[in-house]
Amino acid sequence: xxxxxxxxxxxxxxxxxxxxxxxxxxxxxxxxxxxxxxxxxxxxxxxxxxxxxxxxxxxxxxxxxxxxxxxxxxxxxxxxxxxxxxxxxxxxxxxxxxxxxxxxxxxxxxxxxxxxxxxxxxxxxxxxxxxxxxxxxxxxxxxxxxxxxxxxxxxxxxxxxxxxxxxxxxxx
Amino acid sequence: xxxxxxxxxxxxxxxxxxxxxxxxxxxxxxxxxxxxxxxxxxxxxxxxxxxxxxxxxxxxxxxxxxxxxxxxxxxxxxxxxxxxxxxxxxxxxxxxxxxxxxxxxxxxxxxxxxxxxxxxxxxxxxxxxxxxxxxxxxxxxxxxxxxxxxxxxxxxxxxxxxxxxxxxxxxx
DNA sequence: TTCCAATCGGACGGTTTCGATCCGATTGCC
DNA sequence: GGCAATCGGATCGAAACCGTCCGATTGGAA
Numbered sequence: 281x282x283x284x285x286x287x288x289x290x291x292x293x294x295x296x297x298x299x300x301x302x303x304x305x306x307x308x309x310x311x312x313x314x315x316x317x318x319x320x321x322x323x324x325x326x327x328x329x330x331x332x333x334x335x336x337x338x339x340x341x342x343x344x345x346x347x348x349x350x351x352x353x354x355x356x357x358x359x360x361x362x363x364x365x366x367x368x369x370x371x372x373x374x375x376x377x378x379x380x381x382x383x384x385x386x387x388x389x390x391x392x393x394x395x396x397x398x399x400x401x402x403x404x405x406x407x408x409x410x411x412x413x414x415x416x417x418x419x420x421x422x423x424x425x426x427x428x429x430x431x432x433x434x435x436x437x438x439x440x441x442x443x444x445x446x447x448x449x450x451x452x
Numbered sequence: 453x454x455x456x457x458x459x460x461x462x463x464x465x466x467x468x469x470x471x472x473x474x475x476x477x478x479x480x481x482x483x484x485x486x487x488x489x490x491x492x493x494x495x496x497x498x499x500x501x502x503x504x505x506x507x508x509x510x511x512x513x514x515x516x517x518x519x520x521x522x523x524x525x526x527x528x529x530x531x532x533x534x535x536x537x538x539x540x541x542x543x544x545x546x547x548x549x550x551x552x553x554x555x556x557x558x559x560x561x562x563x564x565x566x567x568x569x570x571x572x573x574x575x576x577x578x579x580x581x582x583x584x585x586x587x588x589x590x591x592x593x594x595x596x597x598x599x600x601x602x603x604x605x606x607x608x609x610x611x612x613x614x615x616x617x618x619x620x621x622x623x624x
Numbered sequence: 625t626t627c628c629a630a631t632c633g634g635a636c637g638g639t640t641t642c643g644a645t646c647c648g649a650t651t652g653c654c
Numbered sequence: 655g656g657c658a659a660t661c662g663g664a665t666c667g668a669a670a671c672c673g674t675c676c677g678a679t680t681g682g683a684a
Contacts, residue, residue, distance in 0.1 A: 340651025402570040512680030
């Protein structure tokens with residue numbers, strides 16, 4: 281339940297790139313220097329992000345990368361999937377890779393699919409623009425608006441949270 | 453962004469235990485046979501779950517485990533944390549383990565904390581009782597209704613997804 | 625009371641994946 | 655036409671994960 285260091289680096293680098301502006305052309309060396317990510321690793325990441333279609337690459341002198349689309353159109357899920365592969369909490373959720381020993385009669389699998397969708401939805405609701413914005417002012421993050429609603433009536437679960445730690449209290 | 457096989461096994465085993473009833477005493481051998489988890493691995497998991505306080509263990513002949521509290525009071529996050537440790541998408545979210553090279557001036561960290569809270573909240577809202585329930589009827593799970601709302605217009609890739617894995621197909 | 629059998633708990637090694645590095649291929653500028 | 659800067663793929667070391675084995679503990683039966 282923890283994303284790899286590479287994905288973490290990718291998020292930071294993409295946020296730095298977005299802060300430079302969507303139209304500017306950036307080299308891996310520059311972003312590596314800004315973010316502190318080792319240069320070879322940064323190059324590998326940029327290449328993988330470009331392969332996923334999040335960046336456009338240009339070779340040769342003066343080449344580099346730039347965001348393929350606006351920061352609003354790139355979600356955190358996109359970045360993570362570009363680096364780590366499809367977001368699937370369990371292998372059984374990933375279609376066509378059902379190595380699960382329980383195979384078909386697993387009682388938990390349908391529930392896990394829903395949970396997986398919830399996690400993925402949370403990640404997909406966060407755009408790169410939000411990540412790149414400097415959080416000086418605690419402005420309401422609209423992408424996570426469903427978080428502020430109490431998980432009780434309506435969209436929440438009808439039972440109390442076990443150890444009392446809810447979603448509220450995270451937002452500043 | 454994928455939980456380990458051990459956590460997956462733990463969820464399945466806990467669901468099986470909950471389906472047996474909260475009061476019944478269960479041995480690791482029984483649950484291993486039911487779930488298909490290898491017995492030594494099952495023993496290791498049960499021990500770890502007991503150490504986390506989710507199960508109570510009794511040694512000796514006729515011993516075994518049983519749920520420490522009702523299935524309503526155990527969340528998916530509890531199980532995952534018992535096996536994998538604290539849920540922290542990035543190391544910087546986990547307090548007092550700030551190995552991040554960016555240290556204090558990371559612009560992304562506060563946003564990641566919110567996202568981490570969202571993921572954790574999603575996992576914490578799912579109780580073991582829900583996981584143990586047999587989903588014979590595809591009843592709409594109201595607790596995750598926000599999933600159906602599209603986070604953005606055109607939430608997917610506006611270009612052909614690189615590895616062909618899209619969002620559709622996860623929800624039943 | 626003594627023995628036994630069933631169970632939990634900790635320690636060890638094989639395997640896969642991850643993370644960082646190096647070198648070749650390609651392209652624009654001089 | 656040469657050069658320099660950059661991307662892209664291949665390689666290697668390391669860590670974590672996963673599975674297995676053996677010892678410690680306890681309740682029941684004789």
